[in-house]
Amino acid sequence: MSTTTASLTQPTTTADVRAQYGPKLVTPLPGPKAARIVADDDRLISPSYTRSYPMVAKRGRGVRVEDVDGNEFLDFAAGIAVTSTGHCHPEVVKAIQDQAAELIHMSGTDFYYESLVTLSERLSAIAPMAGPHRFYYGNSGAEAVECALKVARYHTGRQHVIAFFGAFHGRTMGALSLTASKPQQRRRFAPLVPGVTHVRYPYAYRGCGDSQEEKDAFALECARYIEDRLFKTTLPPEEVAAIFVEPIQGEGGYVVAPTIFMQELRRICDKYGILLVADEVQSGAGRTGKWWAIQHTGVEPDIVCSAKGIASGMPLGICMTKAHVMDWKPGSHASTFGGNPVSIAAALTTMDILEREGIANAASIGEKMLERLRTWPAKHGIVGDVRGRGLMIGVEIVKNQHSKEAAGVWRDRIVELAFERGLLILGCGETSIRLAPPLILNEHEAAVALDIFEECVAMVEAEQK
Structure with missing residues (x-):
């Protein structure tokens, strides 16, 4: 069974689809290498940085990121809305390599x-x-x-x-x-x-x-x-x-x-x-x-x-x-x-990809995601608001839909649970979660991510009862 538009309006992805397009976790999180690097980071790096969870990235391709222990995550943060064409898009990589061999600065x-x-x-x-x-x-x-x-x-x-x-x-x-x-x-x-x-x-x-x-x-x-x-x-x-x-x-x-x-x-x-x-x-x-x-x-x-x-x-x-x-x-x-010439080369190729497919895909997949997400306030009492355009989507977590009381601790718990299940998301504002995946995201990846996200919302909701 393939994932279709319907899979973005309700959680209907099959085990096969989730196995193919979902996260692949091989160690407890953080894994041993990640734990060691996080400890060294705590000792050496400016404490002004904000980290939501101990994800130590090693390589990325498309919407997937692999950590130093071999765990693969679905990246719905995209380096804080940066990797618009996905991680290491081959056309962008080639443009960077070609320019670096010609003139860097x-x-x-x-x-x-x-x-x-x-x-x-x-x-x-x-x-x-x-x-x-x-x-x-x-x-x-x-x-x-x-x-x-x-x-x-x-x-x-x-x-x-x-x-x-x-x-x-x-x-x-x-x-x-x-x-x-x-x-x-x-x-x-x-x-x-x-x-x-x-x-x-x-x-x-x-x-x-x-x-x-x-x-x-x-x-x-x-x-x-x-x-x-x-x-x-x-x-x-x-x-x-x-x-x-x-x-x-x-x-x-x-x-x-x-x-x-x-x-x-x-x-x-x-x-x-x-x-x-x-x-x-x-x-x-x-x-x-x-x-x-x-x-x-x-x-x-x-x-x-x-x-x-x-x-x-x-x-x-x-x-x-x-x-x-x-x-x-x-x-x-x-x-x-x-x-600098290398960044300019990356930008020119990025524009090519976005004009060819990325922008239209952001509009299409984003609207399908929003269609499903907009049903959540009726299903989940801690989801107060869903808003956004394209693949810039915010989900506001509240203690009570009537009072709209902020639930920042619950929001952070959802983010943590998502990480534990291989989905990378980030908070924003006092009590919201942002979804900002690469613009080359496909429906299969979107469906799996929303399934994981909704599971985490339901878990936090259950924890409060």
Whole structure:
């Protein structure tokens, strides 16, 4: 029996399908080699890293990752939404190998690479705003955000920026100043970059009733607070350079910004000469079934920040702007390693794969997964909300669906149980679980993963009775 669309709407995968496409565990977890490496890591590596479980990766292919003890896992974290074409896609590997044998580094800051131009032309063709465009290359999402913050201030001559509670934009000092996801990320690092004001993000599940009318009203209220309160009390609009927004909050809980909210932000920006910055570091590169999550809303940004999935795991951060915005002079901003030839080669091949199959597959498989997941709140009392687009899906765990009380401990228990059964998932926000597999995921792998996930949800639910 093959796994069909029906297998994604209910748990009907056979033992044969699970044996072929599911995890393959050969030792208790962690295995002996993994346990030794984790102990050494605890002794030598910065304790600031966050690890949800003792998974020590050795090799990966597609949606599967093998640890140092030979255990094979289904990877629904994808290196935090990075391995968009799967682990070690053969076309990406070949592009990296070919480029590494030709030229690894010369520094695009002081010299020229033809591939920088080639990638820029490719990105310009799929940008979510009208051209012409300009591009800056760094090494990470945080660097792309740093660039956006600096260029917004430089271009407008204004010092203030607006960001949202729940946002994660990175951990470098400028990006951290925009971040408002968890207190620990900011604790003991003050003073941060001044001039940042945070406002409420339209997290409808936590902020209003269940009807669409109530959700739309709440979304408008969140956006209009900027104009109706901030601009009339503490923040002169003519001194605001930019509004930074994630079209889908990542670390904040995989919360989707309503279209009406994004449209209202665009109206406010247009009215007051403010730049709209879309942080697509996690939601971009095809993950939502379109190149950029903001395209689902029909809103055009002035600046886009990208990284993570754009180069299938190679370090690359990109800040793209409308051409007239990036008007700074030589020396204003640069990066020694940003846009190195190997990362650019990986990005170009990644784009080929995503355009050929990955983006459409993310839309198709993601919708089938969501169709099944949306039945869970009726079946499982600890599942409060299911949301997402494409293969960027959040499942919120609660103690009670009526009170919506957060259940972070239960969420963490589900993540732990999934690991023990060979499924790699991660938490996000206070009490949600993210599903962000590679975009080349097939229906068999999706069905097996959802079966394991649902088994873990049911186990935690049973533990509370």
